[in-house]
Every structure is written in structure tokens, then in C-alpha cells.
Amino acid sequence: MIGGRIKSLRIKKGYSINELSEKAEVSKSYLSYIERGIQENPSLQVLSRIARTLDANLEDLLEENKEQITDLSKLDEEWVSLVKEAIGQGITKEDFTYYLEFIKFKKMDGGKA
Structure with a gap:
């Protein structure tokens, strides 16, 4: 789920939802909807801004199970x-x-x- 990956990266970065919202120029409520899985298909523009703010790329947000098996x-x-x-x-x-x-x-x- 995209929202879960965004939330995980946000927490690793030490950002509150407010901070990420401001830095990525995405409304707090919309970001919250994405993280909670209510909004499941955010635009690529929004995802790009979020990824860039989290020092990630779109693939990091879109690829399921990317970190599931590393060893x-x-x-x-x-x-x-x-x-x-x-x-x-x-x-x-x-x-x-x-x-x-x-x-x-x-x-x-x-x-x-």
C-alpha cells in the first residue's frame, strides 16, 4: 500500500504529518487520506513531491514488497x-x-x- 510506504518513510525521516505536508506542498488532510489508504490513487505529481521531500523516488513508493526480502x-x-x-x-x-x-x-x- 502506497500510504503505508509513505508513512514509513516519513517516520524514518523524523517528519510529522504536518511537516511533510508543508514541505511537499500537499494538504495535511489529503496526505492523511493517502497514508490511511482512503485515497488509494494519488496523482503522480503529488507522489513525486512527496517522494522528493522524503529523499526517495517514485519506485520506492510504488513498488510493493520492495523491502520484504533483502537477505x-x-x-x-x-x-x-x-x-x-x-x-x-x-x-x-x-x-x-x-x-x-x-x-x-x-x-x-x-x-x-
Whole structure:
């Protein structure tokens, strides 16, 4: 959720919601709606101002699960098994990349494609 990532970055920066609102030139109420998930689709202009103020980039705000797995040694056995099976079935890195892009597209499209 974009709002959760914004709130997390705001807190790491030590900004109150008022401070971020003023610095990013976004109303406090609108920023609060974003953080609480009430406003789920803020414009790219608003997100750009927020990201710039937080010394982040749009990808930091938009990418889900970016920080979820940073240490591959903590990858659970089921994932390891799935990757090994995929390799055993002859799936290449290029194939895997294609599948990931397709899944991202399906999620953005709401599964309509």
C-alpha cells in the first residue's frame, strides 16, 4: 500500500504529518487520506513531491514488497523448492522475467487481461 510506504518513510525521516505536508506542498488532510489508504490513487505529481521531500523516488513508493526480502538466506524452503523445480523444468531467467512482468501487468489491470 502506497500510504503505508509513505508513512514509513516519513517516520524514518523524523517528519510529522504536518511537516511533510508543508514541505511537499500537499494538504495535511489529503496526505492523511493517502497514508490511511482512503485515497488509494494519488496523482503522480503529488507522489513525486512527496517522494522528493522524503529523499526517495517514485519506485520506492510504488513498488510493493520492495523491502520484504533483502537477505536471500532467509528465503523459506517452499520458495527455494519452487525455484529449483522451475529450473528443473527448463525455465530460463528470461522466461521468469517475462512471467514476473506479466503478473505485474495483471495486477495493475485488475486481472482483466
